[in-house]
Amino acid sequence: MIPLAFLMPGQRGRIVTLDVGRGKARRLMEMGLLPGEFVEVLSNSVGPVVIRVRGMMLAIGRNVASRIWVEVT
Amino acid sequence: MAREILVAIAGSPNVGKSTLFNRITGGDVHVANWPGVTLTRTEGYIEHHNVKIRLVDLPGTYSFSAQDIGELIAREFLVREKPDVLVVVVDATSLEKSLYLAIMAMELYERVILAVNMIDAASKRGLRIDFQGLKSRLGVPVVPISALKGIGVGVLLDRILEVAEGKTVRRESLKIDYDGLEPYIYEIARHLRIKGALKDYPSRWAAIRLLEGDDKIFEELKKVDHDLADYVRSVRERAEVELGEDPEKIAISSRYMFIDELVKSYVARVRLATPGLSERLDKVMLHPIFGPIAATFVILATFFLIFAVNTGFPLNMILEHLGYGELAGLVEEYSLSGVLGLMFDWFSTIVEGWMNSLGYNGWLTSLITEGLIGSLGTLISFVPLLLMAYIFLGAMQDSGLFPRAAVAYDNLFRRFGLSGRAFFPAALGMGCSVAAVVSTRGIDDDRERMVTAMTSPLIPCQARLLVLLTIASAAFANPLHQSILTISIYVLSFILYLLTSKLLNKYLFKVEHAPDLLMELPPYHRPSLRVIWWYARSNTEHFLRRAGLLILGLGIATWYLLNFGPSGFLSDGNIAGSYAAMLGRLLVPITGLIGLPDWRYTLAFEVGFVAKEGLLITFSSIAGVPDPIEALRSIGITPVKAISLALAMNYYVPCLATVAALFTELRIGKYVIITILMELGLALITASLVYRSALFLGFM
Numbered sequence: 001m002i003p004l005a006f007l008m009p010g011q012r013g014r015i016v017t018l019d020v021g022r023g024k025a026r027r028l029m030e031m032g033l034l035p036g037e038f039v040e041v042l043s044n045s046v047g048p049v050v051i052r053v054r055g056m057m058l059a060i061g062r063n064v065a066s067r068i069w070v071e072v073t
Numbered sequence: 074m075a076r077e078i079l080v081a082i083a084g085s086p087n088v089g090k091s092t093l094f095n096r097i098t099g100g101d102v103h104v105a106n107w108p109g110v111t112l113t114r115t116e117g118y119i120e121h122h123n124v125k126i127r128l129v130d131l132p133g134t135y136s137f138s139a140q141d142i143g144e145l146i147a148r149e150f151l152v153r154e155k156p157d158v159l160v161v162v163v164d165a166t167s168l169e170k171s172l173y174l175a176i177m178a179m180e181l182y183e184r185v186i187l188a189v190n191m192i193d194a195a196s197k198r199g200l201r202i203d204f205q206g207l208k209s210r211l212g213v214p215v216v217p218i219s220a221l222k223g224i225g226v227g228v229l230l231d232r233i234l235e236v237a238e239g240k241t242v243r244r245e246s247l248k249i250d251y252d253g254l255e256p257y258i259y260e261i262a263r264h265l266r267i268k269g270a271l272k273d274y275p276s277r278w279a280a281i282r283l284l285e286g287d288d289k290i291f292e293e294l295k296k297v298d299h300d301l302a303d304y305v306r307s308v309r310e311r312a313e314v315e316l317g318e319d320p321e322k323i324a325i326s327s328r329y330m331f332i333d334e335l336v337k338s339y340v341a342r343v344r345l346a347t348p349g350l351s352e353r354l355d356k357v358m359l360h361p362i363f364g365p366i367a368a369t370f371v372i373l374a375t376f377f378l379i380f381a382v383n384t385g386f387p388l389n390m391i392l393e394h395l396g397y398g399e400l401a402g403l404v405e406e407y408s409l410s411g412v413l414g415l416m417f418d419w420f421s422t423i424v425e426g427w428m429n430s431l432g433y434n435g436w437l438t439s440l441i442t443e444g445l446i447g448s449l450g451t452l453i454s455f456v457p458l459l460l461m462a463y464i465f466l467g468a469m470q471d472s473g474l475f476p477r478a479a480v481a482y483d484n485l486f487r488r489f490g491l492s493g494r495a496f497f498p499a500a501l502g503m504g505c506s507v508a509a510v511v512s513t514r515g516i517d518d519d520r521e522r523m524v525t526a527m528t529s530p531l532i533p534c535q536a537r538l539l540v541l542l543t544i545a546s547a548a549f550a551n552p553l554h555q556s557i558l559t560i561s562i563y564v565l566s567f568i569l570y571l572l573t574s575k576l577l578n579k580y581l582f583k584v585e586h587a588p589d590l591l592m593e594l595p596p597y598h599r600p601s602l603r604v605i606w607w608y609a610r611s612n613t614e615h616f617l618r619r620a621g622l623l624i625l626g627l628g629i630a631t632w633y634l635l636n637f638g639p640s641g642f643l644s645d646g647n648i649a650g651s652y653a654a655m656l657g658r659l660l661v662p663i664t665g666l667i668g669l670p671d672w673r674y675t676l677a678f679e680v681g682f683v684a685k686e687g688l689l690i691t692f693s694s695i696a697g698v699p700d701p702i703e704a705l706r707s708i709g710i711t712p713v714k715a716i717s718l719a720l721a722m723n724y725y726v727p728c729l730a731t732v733a734a735l736f737t738e739l740r741i742g743k744y745v746i747i748t749i750l751m752e753l754g755l756a757l758i759t760a761s762l763v764y765r766s767a768l769f770l771g772f773m
Contacts (some may be wrong), residue, residue: 032329037605
């Protein structure tokens with residue numbers, strides 16, 4: 001299990017847990033970032049991490065992306 | 074008399090909600106703000122089959138959780154205003170995501186219509202949607218539309234009338250299976266019904282929200298029934314222990330599972346979509362190095378287009394530098410604001426001649442030609458500039474470029490408590506602060522928008538660049554020194570912009586960190602000219618309506634101070650005897666702090682409030698020399714005074730039009746006053762530091 005922010009562009013993972021505050025977790029889950037959901041990292045360098053989840057592209061701040069734990073698939 | 078019904082339109086960002094709104098209303102809309110916040114509220118009226126329909130565009134949100142101000146406004150509107158019909162717009166090409174808000178809406182409200190937008194794009198991508206199936210499963214009218222092409226809008230209006238009349242309405246809200254939460258939902262809902270609490274909401278819905286930990290509803294319950302609130306809390310805690318999972322997570326997953334089931338049953342993918350332009354463009358835009366470069370290029374091009382057309386800047390400066398002085402003059406003269414300025418000069422000359430021929434040649438002529446027509450000219454000269462700023466903001470947002478540029482800049486702005494979205498106001502600020510302030514509408518975080526609006530006027534605009542260059546040329550003979558002064562002021566201004574943003578975040582809004590970016594990057598698409606034009610026009614109108622009176626009023630007040638004195642109207646243009654000059658003399662001790670203890674400077678600052686170029690005009694008229702560089706030399710400018718004047722001129726106050734823009738955008742007088750005081754403080758601090766150090770080092 002590694003943070004989403006550690007995934008390389010092109011890698012896919014499955015969300016295990018969201019280690020963020022309650023409000024933030026709700027927001028992420030409502031945007032489709034639910035535990036069990038598959039995500040694909042599209043770009044990941046210095047700024048926000050860009051992922052694809054539920055067919056939608058999302059930019060997530062690096063801070064939050066470091067607290068989303070995924071299993072690499 | 075035709076009946077009137079109230080229709081609200083909800084939808085997540087990027088589903089084409091505004092396009093639909095524009096399509097239905099035909100662009101005849103009223104733009105305002107939601108009470109107490111800077112979020113835009115758009116309303117429009119239309120008539121369909123003799124029924125008057127009042128349409129309200131709810132803020133674009135991903136849910137109705139009342140987690141942020143937009144969600145709260147949307148939810149409160151439904152619960153309090155009880156619209157006759159709620160239209161929820163979803164994106165046919167990404168139902169698996171955009172249905173979330175629709176599901177929540179249907180759980181909360183009965184009179185819902187689902188408008189499935191972008192059906193043309195969906196069929197192009199090989200998606201086939203069973204609308205009849207969706208309709209019978211959800212129990213609400215489902216209307217396939219393409220807001221962009223105007224497909225299905227007539228049908229949608231017919232359905233709206235049917236639902237408003239009570240036909241084709243489901244009797245109760247949508248019920249979805251919340252799995253393990255069901256017994257707890259039942260328990261809480263039963264208690265709510267028995268006690269008659271939270272009657273504004275469906276009891277099942279309120280029970281689910283309470284289990285999910287919706288603070289807003291919990292507080293509401295606590296106010297009416299403290300014991301019941303305690304009981305609900307205990308049920309929630311019990312559910313969490315017994316289920317071994319956060320009820321919130323179960324609720325959200327249940328909704329998404331319901332959506333997955335819907336999509337599986339009613340959406341067929343008949344062929345795979347081929348990777349398109351979007352993917353290839355994103356290879357560049359999201360690249361760690363090329364991304365920021367491409368974003369900067371886009372911004373510069375935008376900037377160049379907006380300002381070169383409107384004012385000739387920076388094209389005129391470039392041409393001048395290359396030695397094409399005549400061409401530069403032409404560019405400036407035939408820019409939009411140049412032409413408008415000429416028109417107003419011409420108009421005021423005609424009025425003046427006409428009034429003189431009627432025998433009026435006193436203060437009344439001056440009031441009308443200088444005060445009224447002059448201020449009107451100032452106001453009108455902003456119209457094309459604002460229109461274009463809005464057009465580009467709209468185009469950048471509509472095309473999907475804006476969020477990508479925001480991603481590219483996020484890393485830099487984050488250090489100062491802003492997100493990458495602050496790039497656009499900062500860039501426009503170099504042209505015009507009014508444009509910068511109004512373009513903060515592109516930022517969707519209310520607090521970040523306020524901070525950016527308050528700090529972006531610190532960035533020197535084109536007018537201030539002109540004054541700055543004049544001051545530099547008057548005081549320094551060496552072009553190198555002139556450039557150093559100019560560039561230093563720019564660098565300092567950007568540092569102050571970022572620094573004050575950080576401080577305002579920390580001390581005024583009490584936020585330690587930048588909002589964490591969580592932003593959708595919609596697929597690129599060609600912006601709809603129709604929607605952008607409508608967006609630009611209605612927002613410019615909104616600005617004129619709100620700021621117009623303020624600009625006219627303050628403009629005329631300044632005219633009075635400059636043209637009247639204890640001896641009455643100063644027909645000979647004897648500015649030294651005016652009230653403004655008297656006030657200037659009173660203010661001399663203040664400018665004394667920055668080494669400019671001279672009423673001529675204070676008077677110039679007063680005039681400069683209307684527009685910063687006013688400083689130069691004042692120096693010229695006081696000295697009686699048309700060339701402002703000569704005028705500044707004749708009142709004894711020195712290098713130290715020049716630096717102090719340049720700093721003070723830049724920051725002492727945002728110009729009149731910017732103050733008016735701040736009023737229209739911030740809506741809270743306190744924040745406008747804080748902005749003005751902050752700028753005044755920065756002017757005094759920076760300029761007096763320069764002056765004091767110069768004294769200390771023996772330069773004076």
